[in-house]
Amino acid sequence: MSRLLLVSNRLPVTVKSDKDGVSVVRSAGGLATGLRGPHERSGGVWIGWPGDVSRLTPPQRASVEAQLAELRCVPIQLSASEVSRYYEGYSNQVLWPLCHYFIERIPRQDRDWDVYRKVNERFADLVARQYQPGDTIWVHDYQLMLVPAFLRARLPQARIGYFHHIPFPSSEIFRSLPHRNELVRGLLGADLIGFHTHTYVRHFSSTLMRLLGLETVVDRVEHEGREVRLGAFPMGIDAQSFENLAKEPAVLEEVRMHREKSAEQRLVLGVDRLDYTKGIPRRLVAVQRLLEREPAWRGRLRFIQVAVPSRTGVEDYATYREQVDELVGRINGLYGSVHNVPVHYLYRSFNEKQLAALYRAADVMLVTPTRDGMNLVAKEFCAARPDEDGVLVLSEFAGAADELGDALIVNPYDVEGMADALETALDMPQEERRTRMRILRARVKEYDVHWWVRSFLDTLEATPLAPPRVEPAGAEVALERMRHAERLLLLIDYDGTLVPFAPRPELAAPDAALLDLLQRLATRPNTRVHIVSGRTKETLEAWLGTLPVGLHAEHGLWSRPAPGQEWKVLEGVPTDWKALVRPVLEAFAARVPGALVEEKSASLAWHYRQVDRVFGARQALELRLHLGEVFAQGPLEVLPGDKVVEVRARGVNKGRVVGTVTERMAPGTLVVALGDDRTDEDLFAALPEGSLAIHAGGKRTRASYRVNGPTEVRQLLSALLPG
Numbered sequence: 001m002s003r004l005l006l007v008s009n010r011l012p013v014t015v016k017s018d019k020d021g022v023s024v025v026r027s028a029g030g031l032a033t034g035l036r037g038p039h040e041r042s043g044g045v046w047i048g049w050p051g052d053v054s055r056l057t058p059p060q061r062a063s064v065e066a067q068l069a070e071l072r073c074v075p076i077q078l079s080a081s082e083v084s085r086y087y088e089g090y091s092n093q094v095l096w097p098l099c100h101y102f103i104e105r106i107p108r109q110d111r112d113w114d115v116y117r118k119v120n121e122r123f124a125d126l127v128a129r130q131y132q133p134g135d136t137i138w139v140h141d142y143q144l145m146l147v148p149a150f151l152r153a154r155l156p157q158a159r160i161g162y163f164h165h166i167p168f169p170s171s172e173i174f175r176s177l178p179h180r181n182e183l184v185r186g187l188l189g190a191d192l193i194g195f196h197t198h199t200y201v202r203h204f205s206s207t208l209m210r211l212l213g214l215e216t217v218v219d220r221v222e223h224e225g226r227e228v229r230l231g232a233f234p235m236g237i238d239a240q241s242f243e244n245l246a247k248e249p250a251v252l253e254e255v256r257m258h259r260e261k262s263a264e265q266r267l268v269l270g271v272d273r274l275d276y277t278k279g280i281p282r283r284l285v286a287v288q289r290l291l292e293r294e295p296a297w298r299g300r301l302r303f304i305q306v307a308v309p310s311r312t313g314v315e316d317y318a319t320y321r322e323q324v325d326e327l328v329g330r331i332n333g334l335y336g337s338v339h340n341v342p343v344h345y346l347y348r349s350f351n352e353k354q355l356a357a358l359y360r361a362a363d364v365m366l367v368t369p370t371r372d373g374m375n376l377v378a379k380e381f382c383a384a385r386p387d388e389d390g391v392l393v394l395s396e397f398a399g400a401a402d403e404l405g406d407a408l409i410v411n412p413y414d415v416e417g418m419a420d421a422l423e424t425a426l427d428m429p430q431e432e433r434r435t436r437m438r439i440l441r442a443r444v445k446e447y448d449v450h451w452w453v454r455s456f457l458d459t460l461e462a463t464p465l466a467p468p469r470v471e472p473a474g475a476e477v478a479l480e481r482m483r484h485a486e487r488l489l490l491l492i493d494y495d496g497t498l499v500p501f502a503p504r505p506e507l508a509a510p511d512a513a514l515l516d517l518l519q520r521l522a523t524r525p526n527t528r529v530h531i532v533s534g535r536t537k538e539t540l541e542a543w544l545g546t547l548p549v550g551l552h553a554e555h556g557l558w559s560r561p562a563p564g565q566e567w568k569v570l571e572g573v574p575t576d577w578k579a580l581v582r583p584v585l586e587a588f589a590a591r592v593p594g595a596l597v598e599e600k601s602a603s604l605a606w607h608y609r610q611v612d613r614v615f616g617a618r619q620a621l622e623l624r625l626h627l628g629e630v631f632a633q634g635p636l637e638v639l640p641g642d643k644v645v646e647v648r649a650r651g652v653n654k655g656r657v658v659g660t661v662t663e664r665m666a667p668g669t670l671v672v673a674l675g676d677d678r679t680d681e682d683l684f685a686a687l688p689e690g691s692l693a694i695h696a697g698g699k700r701t702r703a704s705y706r707v708n709g710p711t712e713v714r715q716l717l718s719a720l721l722p723g
């Protein structure tokens with residue numbers, strides 16, 4: 001088992017200071033419990049912020065550090081201003097509302113981005129200092145979205161996982177963020193990116209497509225020559241511990257007291273941080289609605305709402321608190337009596353034991369956030385019900401709803417519907433309560449926090465490590481070999497390699513500098529140049545025909561080895577299929593604005609560069625599936641290219657060119673191939689041993705060298721020329 005380096009904003013500890021000195025106490029939460037075992041067993045460390053220790057004296061600080069080291073925790077020191085801008089500012093006032101669909105709550109000026117970025121970089125520096133080869137790094141949550149990419153730059157070979165604990169919103173929401181691309185690229189530094197639900201994975205995939213044009217194939221995305229995996233790992237709780245608590249005599253005694261106080265009443269419970277995502281006001285209004293429309297429930301219902309103070313330094317939370325206070329007052333004013341009030345509002349935090357007692361005492365648990373990444377309270381309630389009683393009313397917008405379908409699922413925006421669900425829950429026959437609770441408990445107990453940790457780490461361990469990436473120094477090495485070769489044979493692709501992509505195929509004509517470069521290369525001593533392209537022979541002839549280079553069109557179907565010579569075609573390549581395929585491509589072009597069909601002598605291409613990214617990618621996939629089904633065993637190949645789907649006769653590929661041009665090659669010739677897309681991989685695969693393959697771009701490739709697109713290709717080729 002490799003050492004596990006855990007990285008989170010907060011360390012799983014609390015630093016307490018009193019008259020007896022300072023002590024570092026472990027946190028009780030489920031996440032800390034679930035991760036502690038693997039972390040300690042692996043001999044790894046946990047890196048994060050220990051909280052504000054600025055008021056401690058130097059000896060107290062030394063004591064804290066020693067205690068942290070004992071717990072295998074490595075603290076990062078954050079100044080008060082960093083906490084206020086990176087944590088309270090960017091994390092909690094920008095990313096939090098954004099991911100929970102509250103864009104209107106984001107401040108108009110985003111002043112804290114720079115600090116967020118800087119603190120993320122500091123985290124990465126600290127992790128890199130702790131890292132030893134073979135370690136596994138697991139970064140947690142939205143406060144640290146840039147850390148994976150910062151780490152990847154520092155530790156190209158490291159195994160890095162990231163888990164997003166809050167919702168990942170629809171791409172339509174995410175794209176409203178000014179620094180959206182940096183954040184998404186930050187996550188892509190990881191080998192595995194985990195979310196609670198498939199919906200969040202789907203949102204992240206479409207964000208990748210919309211913002212960066214990256215396509216997810218099943219659960220994989222290619223980015224900068226690496227494969228990044230995405231997955232849904234619904235987080236669980238320490239179910240056994242809640243069950244045990246709920247059976248403890250002291251807890252059962254507390255349960256008895258809760259129930260005794262409301263012997264004639266039904267107990268309804270809500271437990272949340274006081275956060276605007278938790279849907280507390282609408283929940284209160286739903287309770288009010290039930291009392292309003294069903295007088296029989298008045299005096300017979302006791303709603304305990306625990307609201308844990310949270311982010312009290314952020315203004316929105318203070319306003320929200322006032323709103324909740326006011327509502328509670330209004331409902332109690334309306335439906336309270338001298339003997340009791342319907343809403344018991346407790347603005348404070350409870351420990352797990354006290355919570356277990358409340359959970360076990362409740363008849364109905366209301367968990368109705370408007371958005372929630374998972375919601376652990378819902379799961380804790382089930383775990384704390386070994387009596388198989390109690391009804392869970394759960395918002396469809398909590399991640400937990402994907403797993404807990406046997407709860408009463410409600411839309412938290414539909415107040416009337418919530419009042420109905422509350423009434424259904426209160427009236428539910430015992431047998432139904434038991435059946436539902438049994439199923440809920442089975443799920444919560446099996447897929448607990450230990451399962452979650454294991455399944456994420458197992459997937460991360462099974463993810464192939466990023467292949468060693470040849471950075472620009474690699475191109476330097478290639479250049480040295482080219483310079484020292486006795487003879488050079490250059491096989492160069494055109495679009496995406498020598499010229500950048502243009503909106504339409506006919507707009508990618510060579511510029512004067514490129515023509516000059518190719519002319520000078522082709523007349524360099526002992527150097528031969530061949531252009532190997534998917535283009536038609538007419539286009540290559542028109543654009544490059546006067547140069548002293550070999551031309552190979554339509555992926556090697558046509559070849560013209562030198563100027564003045566005849567174009568030769570591969571014999572026996574069928575073209576009769578075009579009449580069948582053309583109408584299909586045309587139909588797809590007609591329904592996809594911006595798409596176009598290009599006809600070549602023995603192939604057809606469906607282009608979608610000018611189509612909306614997400615729609616284009618989907619249609620391209622549909623077209624490929626459709627053609628694949630129709631022509632499954634036929635004489636055709638359907639090739640995905642760069643914003644193009646090409647259909648051509650099977651067996652015609654750029655690899656064929658290699659055989660003909662190297663046939664009478666003089667000894668001491670170094671063959672060098674340069675290309676950017678899938679069709680160039682055929683060329684690379686066919687190269688004789690000892691050749692150089694250079695990929696231009698960020699895709700996965702069999703080439704051993706990589707440069708960054710046409711500008712760097714041209715620089716590399718120019719460096720072969722004198723002066």
Ligand SMILES: O=P(O)(O)OC[C@H]1O[C@H](O[C@H]2O[C@H](CO)[C@@H](O)[C@H](O)[C@H]2O)[C@H](O)[C@@H](O)[C@@H]1O
Nearest residue numbers: 494495501502503504505508533534609642644
């Ligand atoms: O083998 P290549 O030389 O790389 O040619 C591949 C295809 O290139 C052309 O399409 C691509 O370039 C166009 C101009 O920049 C761009 O508009 C299009 O989106 C790209 O896919 C060409 O039209 C195809 O026939 C070639 O097969």
Ligand SMILES: O=c1ccn([C@@H]2O[C@H](COP(=O)(O)OP(=O)(O)O)[C@@H](O)[C@H]2O)c(=O)[nH]1
Nearest residue numbers: 271273306308348349350351374375376377
């Ligand atoms: O008085 C309280 C109320 C809640 N919690 C804990 O806080 C966590 C809340 O997690 P959840 O996923 O429900 O919501 P979050 O607060 O993370 O948005 C749960 O584990 C609760 O047991 C607590 O310790 N004391």
